[in-house]
Amino acid sequence: MKKVVHLSNLDRTDTWLKYRAGLCEGCIATCCTMPAEVKLADLVRMEVVDAFEAEAEPAKQIARRLDKAGVIEHFNFKTSTFTLARRANGDCVFLDAKSRRCTIYDKRPNTCRNHPQVGPRPGYCAYRMK
Numbered sequence: 001m002k003k004v005v006h007l008s009n010l011d012r013t014d015t016w017l018k019y020r021a022g023l024c025e026g027c028i029a030t031c032c033t034m035p036a037e038v039k040l041a042d043l044v045r046m047e048v049v050d051a052f053e054a055e056a057e058p059a060k061q062i063a064r065r066l067d068k069a070g071v072i073e074h075f076n077f078k079t080s081t082f083t084l085a086r087r088a089n090g091d092c093v094f095l096d097a098k099s100r101r102c103t104i105y106d107k108r109p110n111t112c113r114n115h116p117q118v119g120p121r122p123g124y125c126a127y128r129m130k
Contacts, residue, residue: 008125008126008128010030010033013121016121016124016127017127018124019123019125026127026129026130027100027128027130028129029095030126030127031112031115032091032100034120036092036112037076037081037082037111038083038109038110038111039082039110040082041054042109043062043066045109046104046107046108059075060075063075063082072084072085073085084109
């Protein structure tokens with residue numbers, strides 16, 4: 001019997017699979033190569049910003065610190081949205097390169113918690129087989 005290998009293209013949402021329970025178990029965490037936009041509350045939950053700093057410091061100043069620390073790659077001043085940093089290969093900095101699992105899973109941002117219900121193609125994911 002021939003084995004079928006699914007190769008989705010991150011940039012072509014028409015190649016994405018309809019999400020179903022358990023799909024993540026056989027995936028190489030393709031979603032963790034997408035830009036992840038987060039809010040200040042997410043960064044507090046992730047423990048990269050402490051609650052006092054979030055209340056006392058302007059978001060712009062926090063963004064500068066997190067950019068220097070390699071935690072974010074962009075800050076949108078209009079929406080106060082931070083984009084998490086990615087490695088040269090596109091992986092989120094919080095993705096373990098070997099296991100392909102999130103190192104902050106219990107503290108992950110809402111963007112990740114709500115994927116794939118929200119995103120470029122709600123209900124679908126850029127599944128790529130391990």
